[in-house]
Amino acid sequence: MSVLTVTDLAKAYGGVRAVDGVSFAVEAGERVALIGPNGAGKTTLFNAIHGQVQPDAGRVMVRGAETTGQAPHRVWRHGVGRTFQITATFMSMTVLENVQVALASYHRSALGLGQALRHRYRDEALALIAQVGLRDAANRAVSELAYGDLKRLELAVALTNAPALLLMDEPTAGMAGDGRGEMMKLVDRLVADVGVAVLFTEHDMDVVFGHADRVIVLDRGRIIASGAPDVVRADKGVRAVYLGTYDDGAVVT
Amino acid sequence: MALEDFVSFIVAQAIAGLASAASLFLIAVGLSIVFGVTRVVNFAHGSLYMLGAYIAYSLVAVMGDSFAGYLLALLLAAVAVGIIGGVIESTLLRRIYHAPELFQLLATFGVVLIVQDLTRTIWGPDDLFAPRMPGLDGAIDILGHAIPTYDLFLIGVAFAVLGGLWLLFRKTRFGVLLRAATEDRQMVSALGIDQRWLFTAAFVLGAALAGLGGALQMPRQAASLSMDLSIIVDAFVVVVIGGMGSIAGAFIAAVLISELLAFGLVIFPQITLVLIFLVMAVTLVLKPSGLFGRPEFLTAEDVRNPDPPLQPSDAIAKAGWRVLLAWGLVAPFVLGEFSTVILTEIAILALFAASLHFLIWGGGLITFGHAAYFGLGAYGAGLAVFHLSAGMAPALLLAPVAGALGALLFGWFCVRLTGIYMAMLTLAFAQIAWSIAFQWIEFTGGDNGILGVWPSAWASDPTVFYYLAFLVCAAMIWALRHVMFSPFGYTLRGTRDSALRSSAIGVDVMRHRWLAFTLAGAAAGVSGGFFAFAKGSVFPEVLFVSTSVDGLVMVLLGGMQSMAGPILGAIAYTEIQTELNRVTDLWQLVLGVFIVALVVVLPRGLAGLSALLVRRRTS
Numbered sequence: 001m002s003v004l005t006v007t008d009l010a011k012a013y014g015g016v017r018a019v020d021g022v023s024f025a026v027e028a029g030e031r032v033a034l035i036g037p038n039g040a041g042k043t044t045l046f047n048a049i050h051g052q053v054q055p056d057a058g059r060v061m062v063r064g065a066e067t068t069g070q071a072p073h074r075v076w077r078h079g080v081g082r083t084f085q086i087t088a089t090f091m092s093m094t095v096l097e098n099v100q101v102a103l104a105s106y107h108r109s110a111l112g113l114g115q116a117l118r119h120r121y122r123d124e125a126l127a128l129i130a131q132v133g134l135r136d137a138a139n140r141a142v143s144e145l146a147y148g149d150l151k152r153l154e155l156a157v158a159l160t161n162a163p164a165l166l167l168m169d170e171p172t173a174g175m176a177g178d179g180r181g182e183m184m185k186l187v188d189r190l191v192a193d194v195g196v197a198v199l200f201t202e203h204d205m206d207v208v209f210g211h212a213d214r215v216i217v218l219d220r221g222r223i224i225a226s227g228a229p230d231v232v233r234a235d236k237g238v239r240a241v242y243l244g245t246y247d248d249g250a251v252v253t
Numbered sequence: 254m255a256l257e258d259f260v261s262f263i264v265a266q267a268i269a270g271l272a273s274a275a276s277l278f279l280i281a282v283g284l285s286i287v288f289g290v291t292r293v294v295n296f297a298h299g300s301l302y303m304l305g306a307y308i309a310y311s312l313v314a315v316m317g318d319s320f321a322g323y324l325l326a327l328l329l330a331a332v333a334v335g336i337i338g339g340v341i342e343s344t345l346l347r348r349i350y351h352a353p354e355l356f357q358l359l360a361t362f363g364v365v366l367i368v369q370d371l372t373r374t375i376w377g378p379d380d381l382f383a384p385r386m387p388g389l390d391g392a393i394d395i396l397g398h399a400i401p402t403y404d405l406f407l408i409g410v411a412f413a414v415l416g417g418l419w420l421l422f423r424k425t426r427f428g429v430l431l432r433a434a435t436e437d438r439q440m441v442s443a444l445g446i447d448q449r450w451l452f453t454a455a456f457v458l459g460a461a462l463a464g465l466g467g468a469l470q471m472p473r474q475a476a477s478l479s480m481d482l483s484i485i486v487d488a489f490v491v492v493v494i495g496g497m498g499s500i501a502g503a504f505i506a507a508v509l510i511s512e513l514l515a516f517g518l519v520i521f522p523q524i525t526l527v528l529i530f531l532v533m534a535v536t537l538v539l540k541p542s543g544l545f546g547r548p549e550f551l552t553a554e555d556v557r558n559p560d561p562p563l564q565p566s567d568a569i570a571k572a573g574w575r576v577l578l579a580w581g582l583v584a585p586f587v588l589g590e591f592s593t594v595i596l597t598e599i600a601i602l603a604l605f606a607a608s609l610h611f612l613i614w615g616g617g618l619i620t621f622g623h624a625a626y627f628g629l630g631a632y633g634a635g636l637a638v639f640h641l642s643a644g645m646a647p648a649l650l651l652a653p654v655a656g657a658l659g660a661l662l663f664g665w666f667c668v669r670l671t672g673i674y675m676a677m678l679t680l681a682f683a684q685i686a687w688s689i690a691f692q693w694i695e696f697t698g699g700d701n702g703i704l705g706v707w708p709s710a711w712a713s714d715p716t717v718f719y720y721l722a723f724l725v726c727a728a729m730i731w732a733l734r735h736v737m738f739s740p741f742g743y744t745l746r747g748t749r750d751s752a753l754r755s756s757a758i759g760v761d762v763m764r765h766r767w768l769a770f771t772l773a774g775a776a777a778g779v780s781g782g783f784f785a786f787a788k789g790s791v792f793p794e795v796l797f798v799s800t801s802v803d804g805l806v807m808v809l810l811g812g813m814q815s816m817a818g819p820i821l822g823a824i825a826y827t828e829i830q831t832e833l834n835r836v837t838d839l840w841q842l843v844l845g846v847f848i849v850a851l852v853v854v855l856p857r858g859l860a861g862l863s864a865l866l867v868r869r870r871t872s
Binding site: 050071072073076077081082084088089090091092093094097100101102104105106109110111112113114115116117118120141142143157158160161 | 559560561562563565735736738739740741742743744746747749750751753754755756757758759760761762765768
């Protein structure tokens with residue numbers, strides 16, 4: 001059973017078909033990159049899978065369960081973790097507290113009025129924080145973190161529900177060169193260790209071709225190519241609509 | 254009733270409704286234009302309407318003998334109010350454009366208080382009746398019903414203003430700039446337009462429209478000191494239904510509401526308010542941004558000035574809490590028996606302020622109608638005593654239930670909105686609750702209130718009652734503080750910091766906010782119940798917007814970012830008010846100036862003061 005199955009998904013804004021009949025599947029332990037020029041529909045597709053946007057047609061299944069049109073907080077219960085292009089974290093809390101809040105939600109105690117949160121799920125939270133390399137920053141206020149560390153924190157938070165699928169919107173956007181590589185190595189390790197599937201969008205072609213098992217190319221809301229990185233890189237259609245803008249693939253290598 | 258009678262009745266009611274809609278439209282459209290351009294919801298807009306009526310009254314007395322003179326008087330009143338608006342904008346509003354929404358609402362409410370007392374001082378407390386407009390003082394027969402010609406004149410004015418605004422917005426450079434500023438403010442500043450001029454001009458236009466609306470009411474109703482708040486709530490309802498910043502929306506919603514009132518008063522006089530409530534509720538559920546409003550842009554969460562993480566009390570803070578508690582226990586002995594009345598009030602208001610603080614600071618939920626739950630608690634207790642002859646204990650137990658049920662109902666709608674829209678809706682609900690308490694005389698006693706809500710014999714001694722109130726309120730405040738540290742409280746804090754992240758980790762943001770609303774409503778209900786027994790009576794004022802503002806001032810005065818803030822605020826505010834009442838009749842004026850000063854000087858609250866002092870010291 002695929003971790004994620006998207007079937008004939010469509011979403012239009014006015015007359016613009018942002019996502020126009022997209023179908024694909026993501027398997028456990030697979031890293032799939034979703035690429036395409038600006039306005040290709042990547043973000044809309046992401047949001048439709050995650051439930052922020054109601055699709056007009058089509059289906060989304062997570063591990064065999066239908067999640068089409070469900071709100072993000074319900075999609076999350078099916079084992080989907082999400083990171084955002086512009087990080088979304090709880091700025092008035094510490095790193096540890098950010099993860100503890102997510103764990104409280106995972107353990108269905110977000111409505112708990114009893115024991116203070118700081119005494120709960122501490123070890124579990126610290127383990128996740130260590131996993132993304134933020135151990136030393138656990139008690140720091142999130143507002144003091146560097147941007148790369150915010151991205152790491154988002155990843156730790158996204159891992160709190162032991163996800164089967166990670167949706168990562170531009171995981172390395174806004175990071176410097178070294179940080180990008182480290183971030184993606186972290187993701188690679190997670191995939192290898194726990195078998196999580198990762199669907200990510202990315203502008204940096206080094207990251208895409210260095211870390212994806214499969215690449216899906218979106219243009220004007222449709223999938224125009226899909227397959228192993230080398231196959232996609234060689235695809236003439238892809239070069240024409242997308243990589244052509246990169247001086248005939250010079251940047252791709 | 255014969256068919257033609259029925260038809261003529263319908264037509265007559267429809268025309269009466271349209272005439273009422275005229276003024277409502279003028280107010281609402283001005284509010285909407287000002288909001289569109291400046292992003293400030295001007296609470297004092299109703300005060301400008303009231304000033305229009307009073308100034309028109311005085312001008313008509315001088316020059317209103319002829320039709321032309323009367324008309325000129327009305328227009329001059331509008332111009333005068335426009336000028337007053339310009340003064341308010343350039344002295345006050347300009348300083349708060351970048352302040353948080355709550356502060357903006359509060360500052361403009363300060364203006365409401367100032368205008369109230371100034372108007373009372375200039376024109377006196379009594380209602381003022383202007384003569385009818387010469388030439389338009391008759392009625393004409395339409396299908397057998399006598400329709401006042403002035404009503405037809407009003408309808409004509411409304412359409413003229415609508416057309417004039419349409420031309421202004423579509424055909425003039427000024428109008429294009431106003432539209433551009435409404436749609437994209439940064440673009441306007443990029444065009445090199447002097448924004449200050451544009452903002453002032455928009456405000457003057459909105460103020461003049463409000464003044465005209467007030468002036469036009471003079472031949473129909475008396476000028477009174479309660480005009481300002483009653484119209485502003487109606488205008489909020491109109492703008493929420495029609496959509497912020499939309500002229501057409503203001504027009505259609507004004508007509509809708511006025512017609513509902515016109516027909517509702519005939520068909521179901523008791524439930525007209527409920528009808529309006531239902532229309533507003535249905536609109537908001539189907540279209541949260543109003544009929545013609547565009548959806549609010551999902552602005553990035555405010556990350557410019559994040560609060561520091563919550564800290565459990567350190568040794569100093571713990572000592573502070575103990576001192577506060579100990580002082581509360583010994584104060585009646587130290588200050589003497591006479592002080593227990595004020596001490597009781599402080600304890601009750603501290604809980605009220607703490608429940609408000611819980612929502613605003615703990616959850617980022619901006620409410621301007623927290624009086625609703627305080628008042629429902631007070632009425633819950635009072636009505637239990639009055640109708641059921643309940644004793645004090647069961648009545649006090651009913652108070653939080655009443656507060657929570659009210660919050661459960663109102664909150665369901667309010668949590669669907671955010672920011673300023675939410676603030677306006679909470680206010681509208683509170684005012685509707687107030688109107689019901691005011692109008693449903695058989696049940697609530699209306700303006701005469703409920704009397705004889707006295708504590709049981711064992712607690713009838715003021716000192717005993719003080720201890721009861723103090724201990725219960727202190728326990729509740731402690732419980733609210735405890736909740737802020739619990740998973741529920743942290744999750745709520747999370748929804749405040751980032752709703753996006755909250756929903757992405759499985760939190761049902763609306764439901765969580767709704768529960769927080771209900772919890773705060775229950776706590777406010779407890780304080781309201783004690784308030785009823787402390788006063789021995791319940792009056793509609795407990796539900797009025799001034800009660801909500803009292804709570805907000807306490808919270809801001811004490812410092813938003815501190816758990817002890819609401820308590821210190823309640824102490825300071827009660828003392829200030831008691832002293833002011835002793836020395837002056839114009840306490841509203843003083844309070845208004847105080848609020849405005851608080852916001853203008855300390856736009857980040859008293860907590861900002863400490864930050865400011867720290868920065869001074871270190872630099």
